[in-house]
Structure formats: structure tokens, C-alpha cells
Amino acid sequence: xxxxxxxxxxxxxxxxxxxxxxxxxxxxxxxxxxxxxxxxxxxxxxxxxxxxxxxxxxxxxxxxxxxxxxxxxxxxxxxxxxxxxxxxxxxxxxxxxxxxxxxxxxxxxxxxxxxxxxxxxxxxxxxxxxxxxxxxxxxxxxx
Numbered sequence: 408x409x410x411x412x413x414x415x416x417x418x419x420x421x422x423x424x425x426x427x428x429x430x431x432x433x434x435x436x437x438x439x440x441x442x443x444x445x446x447x448x449x450x451x452x453x454x455x456x457x458x459x460x461x462x463x464x465x466x467x468x469x470x471x472x473x474x475x476x477x478x479x480x481x482x483x484x485x486x487x488x489x490x491x492x493x494x495x496x497x498x499x500x501x502x503x504x505x506x507x508x509x510x511x512x513x514x515x516x517x518x519x520x521x522x523x524x525x526x527x528x529x530x531x532x533x534x535x536x537x538x539x540x541x542x543x544x545x546x547x548x549x550x
Contacts, residue, residue, distance in 0.1 A: 431541040439500050447498040455505025498537035
């Protein structure tokens with residue numbers, strides 16, 4: 408069984424974060440690889456320049472292995488979950504960069520993305536496969 412990461416007790420989230428969504432501190436980026444152990448992986452996606460849900464999925468497909476048949480929509484990602492369970496090394500910490508830029512340009516797309524990523528994490532979690540989503544902001548207010 409793979410390691411299950413508790414972001415609060417491992418102190419990788421900002422002071423006061425008690426639950427999702429988690430916001431990562433820059434100083435803790437380097438600690439992520441150690442938390443996932445040899446079995447897991449850290450993947451980063453940058454949403455600063457994305458403009459559609461399809462481009463969000465494309466950034467995920469560039470950062471993580473996906474089956475070739477997987478399309479560019481969230482439904483296709485959900486359909487691929489059985490394959491993702493086989494392809495991905497769990498636990499996964501998915502670091503989402505560029506949220507400030509996306510918030511400025513398209514808050515609706517950022518919120519939609521956050522909801523879809525939380526759903527994906529929840530579905531995989533029910534299969535005992537952890538995908539921890541952490542958001543990295545350019546403005547770390549508590550540092």
C-alpha cells in the first residue's frame with residue numbers, strides 16, 4: 408500500500424489551512440518529493456496561460472501519463488480513471504501553478520478547474536489512490 412499524505416500534519420500548507428483547497432508555500436515545494444516517497448510522484452501544471460477546460464486537460468496530459476485514447480474533456484478524463492489507476496504512481500501531489508493569472512483572466516475557469524480536480528481526487532480516493540491537489544500562488548501572503 409502506498410503512503411497517504413496528510414498535508415496539515417506535514418506542514419506543507421499555509422498557516423491556518425485545515426482542509427481543501429490547500430495552498431502551498433514556496434519554501435515547501437522542495438519537501439514534496441520526500442513526502443510521496445519512492446512510490447509516488449509530484450506533478451506540476453501551470454494554468455497561467457490556459458483559456459479553456461480542454462487546455463487544462465492538455466496541461467495535465469503533458470504532466471502525467473494518460474492513455475492515448477483519452478480526449479480533451481473532463482468526461483474523457485473521468486472515463487480514463489481505470490487506466491489512470493494503472494498508469495499513475497500513487498500518491499500523487501498535483502501542484503497547480505499560475506492561479507493568480509488565471510483568477511485575473513477567468514475566475515470562472517479557475518473555479519471550474521478547482522471543482523473538477525477535487526472531484527477527480529475524491530473519485531480516486533474512494534479507490535484508495537491519493538491525488539493531493541495543492542495550489543501555488545504568486546502572492547504568498549503569510550511569508
